Amino acid sequence: MEAPTQRQLERFDAxxxxxxxxxxxxxxxAQLNQVVAQQLVExxxxxxxxxxxxxxxxxxxxxxxGGGTTRRLLQxxxxxxxxxxxxxxxxxxxxxxMLLGNELRLSQVHHNCIMTKQPSYSSSTGWHxxxxxxxxxxxxLISAWLALGPEFPDNGCLSFLPGTHRxxxxxxxxxxxxxxxxxxxxxxxxxxxxxxxxxQAGDVVLFHCRTFHxxxxxxxxxxxxxxxxRILGRREAEQQGSTQRRRKKAxxxxxxxxxxxxxxKR
Ligand SMILES: O=C(O)CCC(=O)C(=O)O
Numbered sequence: 537m538e539a540p541t542q543r544q545l546e547r548f549d550a551x552x553x554x555x556x557x558x559x560x561x562x563x564x565x566a567q568l569n570q571v572v573a574q575q576l577v578e579x580x581x582x583x584x585x586x587x588x589x590x591x592x593x594x595x596x597x598x599x600x601x602g603g604g605t606t607r608r609l610l611q612x613x614x615x616x617x618x619x620x621x622x623x624x625x626x627x628x629x630x631x632x633x634m635l636l637g638n639e640l641r642l643s644q645v646h647h648n649c650i651m652t653k654q655p656s657y658s659s660s661t662g663w664h665x666x667x668x669x670x671x672x673x674x675x676x677l678i679s680a681w682l683a684l685g686p687e688f689p690d691n692g693c694l695s696f697l698p699g700t701h702r703x704x705x706x707x708x709x710x711x712x713x714x715x716x717x718x719x720x721x722x723x724x725x726x727x728x729x730x731x732x733x734x735x736q737a738g739d740v741v742l743f744h745c746r747t748f749h750x751x752x753x754x755x756x757x758x759x760x761x762x763x764x765x766r767i768l769g770r771r772e773a774e775q776q777g778s779t780q781r782r783r784k785k786a787x788x789x790x791x792x793x794x795x796x797x798x799x800x801k802r
Contacts, residue, residue: 540631548635552701552747559627560682560738564618569684571616572650572762575609584608584649591659593753602657609650612764613642623648623766628680628740635742636676636770643767647679653692653754653761660692660753662715663727665700666767667745675701677745677769683735684762691761692754694741695732701744716748745769 540556548554560568586594587603595602612619623642632640642648646669652658666679687693709716709723716723726748735741743749745767754761 538627540627540634544631545634548742548744551696551698553696553698553741553743553749554631555733555735556627556631556740556742558736558738559625559740560622562738564622565684565737567618568622568764571618572609572684572764575615575650576606576652579604579606580609580615582610584610586654586657586659589659591661594659595657605654605657606652607654607658608652610646610648611644612649612766613644619764622682622764625740628742631742632678632680632768635678636768639770640768641770643677643769647765647767649765650684651681651763651765653751655754655756655758655760658692658754658761661751662713662718663697663723663748663750664715665746665748666743668714674770675744675746677767679743679745679765679767681741681743682764683737683739683741684764685737685760687735687761687763689732689734689752690754691756691759692752693732693734693761694749694751695730696743697726697729697748698731699729700726700748701746703746 540554544554544556584607585598585603586605586607587596587598587600589607590596594607595605597603609615613623629640647666667675667677681694705716709720711717716727718724718727730750733741
């Protein structure tokens with residue numbers, strides 16, 4: 537597959553996100569979707585449930601209607617060889633090498649997952665930066681998101697605030713869970729710059745760990761929105777993490793372990 541163009545790299549640098557169209561072939565997508573569908577039907581752990589997240593629109597309890605709806609199938613890399621191959625996709629890696637340097641690490645924790653928005657019972661995700669999950673000082677981490685099916689506003693696709701990876705946002709502008717407060721006029725002004733790129737199945741979107749993004753819910757009755765997400769970082773970035781800080785600030789994300797990474801090949 538081709539290397540990213542200079543223009544694509546410049547777009548990532550300016551906007552903090554980049555869509556690479558049609559990276560996965562229809563054949564590969566069909567295989568991946570079969571694996572993921574099976575694991576969703578069988579609720580193969582470890583998984584995270586909508587009811588546990590308590591995001592807007594989530595079922596209130598596990599035993600409420602829709603309370604058993606899976607939100608994320610965690611530890612995607614360990615689930616299946618196809619997912620491992622996909623995580624090491626040469627085009628994605630080549631792009632990330634150009635953006636981050638040679639020694640990449642693939643995190644094995646939170647963002648290494650299948651992110652779903654299941655019909656009817658899914659919740660929306662507020663404006664946040666992925667670095668909130670990590671509490672790293674250095675933002676040398678990039679999320680790679682493969683759309684396993686079409687993603688559009690009505691089924692809960694991602695929106696981004698371009699250029700926010702370069703901004704310093706004062707602590708007071710976040711709520712306790714590190715989401716942007718939507719009641720503040722200065723945040724409302726920022727949120728008005730949102731872009732919502734619809735994705736086709738097989739598109740990959742790369743986004744910087746400081747780029748603010750959000751996603752809606754999926755109120756429709758039929759279509760599943762699901763994506764394979766993972767986050768890759770420079771080797772040096774892992775030395776900056778602070779276990780204690782992260783546990784204090786984002787207790788809902790499970791044990792911190794950037795040590796538990798996989799070195800990816802060049
Ligand atoms: O699928 C979504 O709602 C987005 C999730 C997300 O951005 C995250 O977990 O960091």
